[in-house]
Amino acid sequence: MKDLSIPLDIDNLKVISQTLDTKGNIIITVESICTKTTCHKCGKDATKRYGYGSLMEYRHTSVFDTPVILRIKPVRYECEHCEPPGTTTTERYNWVAEGGKITKGLEEYLLRCVINSTIQDVAKKERISYKTVQTMLNNLIHREIDWSQYSDLETIGIDEISNRKGYQNFIAVISAKDKYGNLTILDVLDSRKKDDVLAFLESIPDHLKKTVKQVCTYMYDGFVNSAIEVFGKQRVVVDRYHVSKLYRGALDNVRIKEMKRLKSILPSEEYSELEGMMWILRKQYECLSKEEKRKLEALYKHSPLLKKAHSYALKLTHIFNTHHDRKSAMAKLDRWIISVEKIGLSCFNTFIKTLNKHKGSIANYFKNRSTSGFVEGLNNKIKVIKRRCYGFFKTDSLFQRLTIDLNGYRMLRL
Ligand SMILES: [Zn+2]
CATH class of the missing domain: 1.20.1320 (phosphoenolpyruvate carboxylase, domain 3)
Known part of the structure; x- marks a missing residue:
């Protein structure tokens, strides 16, 4: 008997149980292991437990194409600093994406899928609503970038997402891969106009601009030309x-x-x-x-x-x-x-x-021979892993055998 385990990739959670619902979703009931929250009124730590808030559900990354839903009862805390007493605050989670419906892990995964694809296609494939994917993208558009968290931006990627249903037809996603291979999203622009892309690239602090070895871009004039304007011909690569x-x-x-x-x-x-x-x-x-x-x-x-x-x-x-x-x-x-x-x-x-x-x-x-990390790197890695897994399991009723261990690892018994 072999175990294949996939991490839940979320800290501060304890897995209580897992089951399948009638729609075939994997439902994982979890509990937070945090012991405090920040009082919404005074900003100090509230540590006195005060019951639970209503049951919440968050979509997480799928396991073998089966949707995973995390179910959690948020703990409420009473503040002991506030006067008069009785101020309660429900715990918040740093692993939930803005918009409150999906986890950050799923957000990151969806973003990779949606690049060079369409929102419709990804929503359909991942069995998630169009609106959820769109909300996720809207939340990422023009967010404040904390440049101090970056020490180098070795490869910048400029890719696009087509958004046929919305007001804008295209969205540009600007990513960076540092010299250790860590991939991050720098910004999402709700346009692919040259001026907007140019303005963003110019806004990169000079000391970080110097660390850019290459800009891998989608072969769209507005992208290629603005990249050349900021980084020079030598550093701009059209993704193969x-x-x-x-x-x-x-x-x-x-x-x-x-x-x-x-x-x-x-x-x-x-x-x-x-x-x-x-x-x-x-x-x-x-x-x-x-x-x-x-x-x-x-x-x-x-x-x-x-x-x-x-x-x-x-x-x-x-x-x-x-x-x-x-x-x-x-x-x-x-x-x-x-x-x-x-x-x-x-x-x-x-x-x-x-x-x-x-x-x-x-x-x-x-x-x-570099490409934007999104296109050839991560997406392909995920696909390959999945394909290999399919080879293993074929049509086995594998979900019956899926269990979650106490470290939050999804265990699959073969
Ligand atoms: Zn307080």
């Missing part, structure tokens, strides 16, 4: 993730058009053989199974255009996956553009325009 998103998008468009065309000309039996191509085209060729390779060959036979577009997309990925110095990477990119234009592959036209415009910043990637 965004580059690949663009040329993969171009390939997807070809695939969609070609599949439509094939559907209209091929017998339905033959066409059905070709379905499910999206992931096959997105994978590295070496990672394809025999069956997938066979499917791909069949598709190539029917669509020489898709074959060409796919092979050029793979060539580009290969350039990014190989170690080059900046200069030879630039030359490789140039050669790629020339040969695409030579064979008349028009599907990459828009991409090539963007590539030419930001080529310098894109090629800076090859100096340190």
Whole structure:
């Protein structure tokens, strides 16, 4: 028997019990181990217990895609300093995010998910309300930054969130990864206008600006240009993730058009053989199974255009996956553009325009091969861990076996 334990990651809590509710949520009943709170009237410590407030529930980070809800009865304290006596204060928690519905741990996780995604998608995936995610973002917008808590900002990341339902279409998230790899959110801007991003970057104190080795940014003119204005061309890197998103998008468009065309000309039996191509085209060729390779060959036979577009997309990925110095990477990119234009592959036209415009910043990637921590680092780590876990458990009724030990670790018996 093996135990897999995942920390609750919250100090000052004692786990009392855990159970599943009728909706399949994991309900963890907890208790605070604090022995005092700050009196809301006089600001001194109130230590005399005075019953409980009403039961509260906070969403915490999910376990294996199952929502976790922390249930707690807040302790009330009576102040012994106030005159006349009788002032009571209900304890507050430093692990609850502003807005009062979710934990800070979940807030941080959601923020990572929402970057380069949409609020809708994240709300749906995490089974949390759209409003909760939006409140979280609104609370983070233009908050006061205490620069004194930072000693270095090695990598600054500028990413965006699209917010289709709200008033603003885009929100910019500015993060920093220090030299030890610690990732923090510096600010959330409710705009992606150049002026706003520029104003923020300029507001970074000079001594911290000097510690910035690179600014990894989403390939959006307003972001790239303001970063260059403040930090100079040498330090601005367009995240390769965004580059690949663009040329993969171009390939997807070809695939969609070609599949439509094939559907209209091929017998339905033959066409059905070709379905499910999206992931096959997105994978590295070496990672394809025999069956997938066979499917791909069949598709190539029917669509020489898709074959060409796919092979050029793979060539580009290969350039990014190989170690080059900046200069030879630039030359490789140039050669790629020339040969695409030579064979008349028009599907990459828009991409090539963007590539030419930001080529310098894109090629800076090859100096340190860095990306904004959010995009490739943490998000991927989380996904990989999850995927591995799925491999382990498959469809087992694992939640029956989930227990919480007294240190607040979620224990899974296998
Ligand atoms: Zn008091």
